Amino acid sequence: MKNFALTLSVLCIFSTSGMTAEPVGTNRVINDIPAGSVSIEEGLANWQLFYEVASHPRCSNCHVGADNRPMWSGPSYGKTRPHGMNVNAGESRIGVEALACSICHTQLSQPDETANAVPHTPPRVASVWMLAPVEAGWFGESSAFICNQLKDPERNGNRTIREVAAHLDHDSVLHWAFNPGGNREPAPHSLQEAMDALMNWAAAGTPCPPEY
Numbered sequence: 001m002k003n004f005a006l007t008l009s010v011l012c013i014f015s016t017s018g019m020t021a022e023p024v025g026t027n028r029v030i031n032d033i034p035a036g037s038v039s040i041e042e043g044l045a046n047w048q049l050f051y052e053v054a055s056h057p058r059c060s061n062c063h064v065g066a067d068n069r070p071m072w073s074g075p076s077y078g079k080t081r082p083h084g085m086n087v088n089a090g091e092s093r094i095g096v097e098a099l100a101c102s103i104c105h106t107q108l109s110q111p112d113e114t115a116n117a118v119p120h121t122p123p124r125v126a127s128v129w130m131l132a133p134v135e136a137g138w139f140g141e142s143s144a145f146i147c148n149q150l151k152d153p154e155r156n157g158n159r160t161i162r163e164v165a166a167h168l169d170h171d172s173v174l175h176w177a178f179n180p181g182g183n184r185e186p187a188p189h190s191l192q193e194a195m196d197a198l199m200n201w202a203a204a205g206t207p208c209p210p211e212y
Contacts, residue, residue, distance in 0.1 A: 028169045028192045030162065033203040043204020046197040051143045053194045054150075058177035058187045062130075065137035068093065076184050093131040105129030111172060116181030123180060125172040133157070147208035161202035165195040 038046070053059060057074030064070060068089045073080040090097030104122035108115055111126045123129070135155040138146045149155050156164055168174050168191060177187040189197075201207075 028195060030166055031196055031199055032162070033199050035203055035205070038200050038204040040204055040207050043201050043207045044209060046200040046204070047147055047207070047209070048143070049189060049197040050194055050201065051146060053187050053189060054138065054146055055143070056177075056187050057185070058180060060139045062173075063132045063136055063138045065139070066134050068131065070131060071139055074185055089131045093133065094128060101129040101131075111175070113179055113181070116176070116184075119182040119184075121182060123176060123182075123184075125176045127172045129173065142211060144209050144211040147206075151206045151208075161198055161206060165198040165202075168195055168198075 054063075057071075057077075061071045061073055068091065070083040070087060070089065071080065072083055087095070087101075088098060089095045089101060095101045095103075106122075106124050107128060108124050108126040115125075116123050135157075136149070138149060141149075150164065151161060153159065157167075159167065174191065178191050180186055187194075
């Protein structure tokens with residue numbers, strides 16, 4: 001299965017007043033929480049925090065389906081619409097079939113939190129820019145849909161929730177989402193808070209909200 005990447009042209013959420021963008025390169029930890037020590041209600045509250053990250057434009061814009069077209073959405077883009085210039089990342093999810101994502105989203109040799117300071121320029125990180133796998137497509141989907149998707153091994157890269165949380169800190173695109181530069185709205189909360197929310201949600205038994 002293709003690697004599950006919470007990619008982010010991608011990662012994540014709403015108004016950020018009072019929120020501080022997380023610097024690239026800070027150290028995070030996995031906080032293990034005993035199973036059953038978190039109530040269902042607390043688990044759902046932690047899921048809501050993570051959903052705010054996963055559904056934010058910094059995350060969801062690249063979590064698209066089999067049409068392979070990244071999205072432009074959020075305050076920086078006005079109306080929601082497919083990525084300009086008729087970009088299609090193809091089945092490769094990195095655009096090798098036509099125009100590689102890396103033509104514009106060039107890869108940095110090392111992390112550089114100043115690299116994306118200029119507004120309206122293609123973001124760059126120290127890894128290959130790509131869409132999340134089709135299995136992880138969730139742009140525009142509900143909290144209940146993404147919740148059930150994220151805990152499904154067939155759609156999360158055959159990962160445990162602990163492994164999903166660890167993955168978040170291993171992906172430089174995810175780091176970018178919390179410090180995107182260029183007047184872009186960052187993902188809400190912090191990457192550590194998102195990881196902790198997943199671990200608390202897992203300890204509660206991964207409850208999901210109802211589908212309305």
